[in-house]
Amino acid sequence: MSNIQLTVESINKLQPLDIVTDPSVRSRFIQIYNTLWGEGTGEAAYERESNYFSRLLSDNEKLRTSSTRFSIFTAFIDLAVCGLSLEPGTRALCYLQGRSYKIGEQLNDKGQKVGIYEGRCTLTISGYGELVMRIRSGQIRHADNPVLVYEEDEFSFSDRDGRKSVDYICHLPHKSNNIIACYMHITRADGTDDYSIMSEQDWMRLKIYSAKNNRRWNNDTRSYDEIPNDLYTANNGTIDTSFLMAKCIKHAFKTYPKVRIGKNTELETQQPEKPEIDDYYGMEEDQAHDPQPFGNTSDTSAGITVNPSETSSTDDDGAF
Numbered sequence: 001m002s003n004i005q006l007t008v009e010s011i012n013k014l015q016p017l018d019i020v021t022d023p024s025v026r027s028r029f030i031q032i033y034n035t036l037w038g039e040g041t042g043e044a045a046y047e048r049e050s051n052y053f054s055r056l057l058s059d060n061e062k063l064r065t066s067s068t069r070f071s072i073f074t075a076f077i078d079l080a081v082c083g084l085s086l087e088p089g090t091r092a093l094c095y096l097q098g099r100s101y102k103i104g105e106q107l108n109d110k111g112q113k114v115g116i117y118e119g120r121c122t123l124t125i126s127g128y129g130e131l132v133m134r135i136r137s138g139q140i141r142h143a144d145n146p147v148l149v150y151e152e153d154e155f156s157f158s159d160r161d162g163r164k165s166v167d168y169i170c171h172l173p174h175k176s177n178n179i180i181a182c183y184m185h186i187t188r189a190d191g192t193d194d195y196s197i198m199s200e201q202d203w204m205r206l207k208i209y210s211a212k213n214n215r216r217w218n219n220d221t222r223s224y225d226e227i228p229n230d231l232y233t234a235n236n237g238t239i240d241t242s243f244l245m246a247k248c249i250k251h252a253f254k255t256y257p258k259v260r261i262g263k264n265t266e267l268e269t270q271q272p273e274k275p276e277i278d279d280y281y282g283m284e285e286d287q288a289h290d291p292q293p294f295g296n297t298s299d300t301s302a303g304i305t306v307n308p309s310e311t312s313s314t315d316d317d318g319a320f
Helices: 008-012 023-037 042-059 061-066 069-082 127-137 200-213 241-250
Strands: 094-107 113-125 140-143 147-150 154-160 163-169 179-188 193-199 216-218 223-225 265-267
Touching: 008 069, 023 042, 023 069, 042 061, 042 069, 042 094, 061 094, 069 094, 069 113, 069 265, 113 127, 127 140, 127 241, 147 241, 154 179, 163 179, 163 193, 179 200, 179 241, 193 200, 193 241, 200 241
Parallel strands: 113 265
Antiparallel strands: 094 113, 140 179, 147 179, 154 163, 179 193, 216 223
């Protein structure tokens, strides 16, 4: 894609906080951004996103010290590939997350095979960020904010011959505070309607998955404790409302075509995919990683709000 010379060896010689400011990395980011999102837009995007990226990496010592330098590099370049922003706050569209990846096996002192893991810094796109990407790519025209349905409300959903519809009447006040469903209206590119529906049974099932995914060994009981994400019970024993709305968005596009993401990027709703352009990073073919120990990752995805029309700034949640 260019004559910018980058190798894994040269990246690994840099300190984690120096990677995004390296002149070759800067040039690669700007070139990719200009190619994908319009000539002349890359430099401003680099100045903005390098500041956000460096701040997040500086504030998170665990992520900074446990991730391979190559994964830090690719996570930063993936920001240019996706065209999203790491701008923090209530309109966050993506975030950095640590992941442990199994890269091999070895024998321990007892002759048993054990996994060899390395930590990687991963760019994770929230459901809100994915919504922005799908609007921008022309897959959908618009998506309304998710609607919470309470026990006092009237709600029904139908799907006849592929034509979905929702009947909803809100009855105030909601004295019970008991949420029974959440839905989001989507206008497809051809003008037809689509709906994402979540019932209480859906998020209770996710709660069980969350508990299994977050299980921890208890030395006192000599067994695993299965503890779900706290947000499933944060609202006086029921699911947190912002968390539920984020879930509704995250699960809305499971049957939609994939969107372009980078090699080291995750959608919260789908498995990672290969990008359309194989060599975004301008690296030579030798891409061996230097394994490093890595701990458990933290959940940073819940409780955010975004207006889908604002595209300038974009479980699931790692543990359901």
